[in-house]
Amino acid sequence: MVFQDARGTALLTPDEMAEADRRTIAAGTPGIVLMERAAEAVAAAVHSGYPQAEWIALLAGPGNNGGDAYAAARLLREAGRRVEIFGLVPPTKLRGDAAIAATAFGGTAHPVDSFDPAAFDLVIDGLFGAGLSRAIEGAAAEAIRKLNAAPAPVVAIDLPSGVSGATGERLGEAVSADLTVTFFRRKPGHLLEPGRSLCGPTIVADIGIPATVLDAIALMIFANEPELWIGALKRPSDAGHKYDRGHAVVFSGSATRTGAARLAAAAALRGGAGLVTVFSPGSALMANAAHLTAIMLKRCDDEAALGEHLTDARFNAFVLGPGFGVGERARNFAATVLAAGRSLVLDADGITSLAGAPDALFAAARGAGKGASPHGKPALVLTPHDGEFKRLFPDIADRQGSKLERARAAAERAGAVVVLKGRDTVIAAPDGRAAINAIGTPWLATAGTGDVLAGLVAAELAQGTPSFEAACAAVWMHGRAAELFGPGLISEDLPAMLPKVHRELDALASNPRA
Ligand SMILES: NC(=O)C1=CN([C@@H]2O[C@H](COP(=O)(O)OP(=O)(O)OC[C@H]3O[C@@H](n4cnc5c(N)ncnc54)[C@H](OP(=O)(O)O)[C@@H]3O)[C@@H](O)[C@H]2O)[C@@H](O)CC1
Numbered sequence: 402m403v404f405q406d407a408r409g410t411a412l413l414t415p416d417e418m419a420e421a422d423r424r425t426i427a428a429g430t431p432g433i434v435l436m437e438r439a440a441e442a443v444a445a446a447v448h449s450g451y452p453q454a455e456w457i458a459l460l461a462g463p464g465n466n467g468g469d470a471y472a473a474a475r476l477l478r479e480a481g482r483r484v485e486i487f488g489l490v491p492p493t494k495l496r497g498d499a500a501i502a503a504t505a506f507g508g509t510a511h512p513v514d515s516f517d518p519a520a521f522d523l524v525i526d527g528l529f530g531a532g533l534s535r536a537i538e539g540a541a542a543e544a545i546r547k548l549n550a551a552p553a554p555v556v557a558i559d560l561p562s563g564v565s566g567a568t569g570e571r572l573g574e575a576v577s578a579d580l581t582v583t584f585f586r587r588k589p590g591h592l593l594e595p596g597r598s599l600c601g602p603t604i605v606a607d608i609g610i611p612a613t614v615l616d617a618i619a620l621m622i623f624a625n626e627p628e629l630w631i632g633a634l635k636r637p638s639d640a641g642h643k644y645d646r647g648h649a650v651v652f653s654g655s656a657t658r659t660g661a662a663r664l665a666a667a668a669a670l671r672g673g674a675g676l677v678t679v680f681s682p683g684s685a686l687m688a689n690a691a692h693l694t695a696i697m698l699k700r701c702d703d704e705a706a707l708g709e710h711l712t713d714a715r716f717n718a719f720v721l722g723p724g725f726g727v728g729e730r731a732r733n734f735a736a737t738v739l740a741a742g743r744s745l746v747l748d749a750d751g752i753t754s755l756a757g758a759p760d761a762l763f764a765a766a767r768g769a770g771k772g773a774s775p776h777g778k779p780a781l782v783l784t785p786h787d788g789e790f791k792r793l794f795p796d797i798a799d800r801q802g803s804k805l806e807r808a809r810a811a812a813e814r815a816g817a818v819v820v821l822k823g824r825d826t827v828i829a830a831p832d833g834r835a836a837i838n839a840i841g842t843p844w845l846a847t848a849g850t851g852d853v854l855a856g857l858v859a860a861e862l863a864q865g866t867p868s869f870e871a872a873c874a875a876v877w878m879h880g881r882a883a884e885l886f887g888p889g890l891i892s893e894d895l896p897a898m899l900p901k902v903h904r905e906l907d908a909l910a911s912n913p914r915a
Pocket residue numbers: 418419421422435436437439462463464465466467468469528529530531532533534535536537538541558559560584608
């Protein structure tokens with residue numbers, strides 16, 4: 402099979418981007434050439450997206466983002482558009498490539514305080530990009546407020562000014578763009594909220610930086626796209642049988658709370674686990690039995706019963722949490738599963754049960770991660786939403802920093818893969834790797850979709866996909882299933898969409914550029 406280069410999904414921090422830039426320049430491409438290509442990409446985006454915009458304002462900041470604006474203004478003027486530059490500093494104060502671009506533009510720059518967006522068909526934001534180093538205040542903030550209040554569409558160069566490329570956070574006032582044109586690779590701030598929403602659709606332009614500059618950078622942050630993990634995904638083999646694809650187990654809650662476990666179980670089976678069994682307390686056996694067909698059912702009231710079941714080595718990936726109930730039973734079951742060297746997806750009540758005393762399980766997770774089984778390394782995967790995350794990692798949740806940093810800190814502490822859910826789900830591994838998810842729809846914010854996700858992670862773990870890739874793939878498949886279903890989605894619709902998702906992945910695996 403041929404797989405696309407996972408480096409295509411890399412996200413670069415502003416520092417890494419500067420390093421890529423330095424290496425490209427050192428290898429013989431002058432900075433002004435990169436700036437001209439960046440400006441060409443901006444102009445091209447304007448021509449295709451806003452062909453009718455006659456009168457265009459460009460806001461230019463004090464650095465190279467401003468330089469890009471001057472170069473784009475020149476190109477747009479040459480293409481017959483009427484352009485006006487509003488500079489945060491006079492062109493004479495610019496340095497380096499930005500000064501060259503301003504000289505080449507040759508026209509006047511108005512002071513930014515005189516900017517009135519009402520007069521323009523389109524505004525191009527070249528105030529700040531990768532070099533934003535503190536909160537925007539004063540004249541720049543005032544220009545951004547006026548811009549955001551006006552109806553004119555906005556194209557942002559590299560990043561909407563005021564959005565941190567590293568974290569997606571707003572630093573002071575931030576531009577709300579309709580389109581963003583960035584260069585070479587996206588930055589975490591293009592995918593993390595609120596940055597993602599402030600960017601609008603993002604175009605990644607090739608400005609001639611060779612992918613080989615990435616060889617010298619230890620890439621750790623990625624967009625959660627199939628290229629990142631498809632090569633690690635276990636798929637059914639031609640001569641395989643069901644036990645090759647693992648046996649997933651979902652713990653059911655009590656008689657009135659069984660639905661969540663069945664949702665997870667259905668997702669585990671559609672996700673590709675060869676077999677799925679629900680372990681149910683005796684009180685809930687009939688409720689479960691009434692609803693299960695391909696999914697099997699076993700009674701499991703206490704640790705003794707669980708220990709007995711665990712003598713069957715084929716049960717290899719467990720889900721504990723959905724509808725399970727909070728308390729000691731959950732803690733003990735989780736510990737028993739990990740101690741038996743099986744993979745565990747801890748969700749919902751399973752996570753809440755650990756609040757205040759997670760250390761023993763985290764230590765067990767570190768130990769479990771070292772062993773190997775016929776289905777790969779056993780692993781712990783935690784799938785909290787923000788509320789559950791705060792219960793388990795209160796100090797990390799209260800810390801300053803981005804969602805990306807919080808998820809990575811938690812993964813390192815827990816020795817587990819952490820899936821910090823939400824619109825911009827972050828999947829973080831204990832070794833520092835992280836992926837930011839952008840696929841999915843707001844229709845996923847509906848009861849039970851988290852249970853489906855937990856089941857999908859277990860499906861991948863059962864099949865032997867390594868834990869980080871397993872979690873990334875599950876998050877993507879979950880989001881893609883929601884997209885394919887469309888509006889009106891409820892959690893029960895997701896498993897039925899998975900065959901289409903599998904089909905897409907198979908097509909991608911055999912023809913990566915399709
Ligand atoms: N890398 C590449 O390959 C390519 C990069 N390109 C382009 O270069 C851009 C990066 O350029 P850049 O490094 O000059 O940074 P940029 O965003 O213009 O800002 C720095 C200036 O802003 C200032 N400043 C910062 N925060 C501030 C605040 N809150 N309020 C006020 N001032 C503030 C800061 O001042 P200082 O912090 O030094 O006091 C400094 O003067 C990148 O986004 C892309 O568009 C392309 O040309 C193609 C190739």
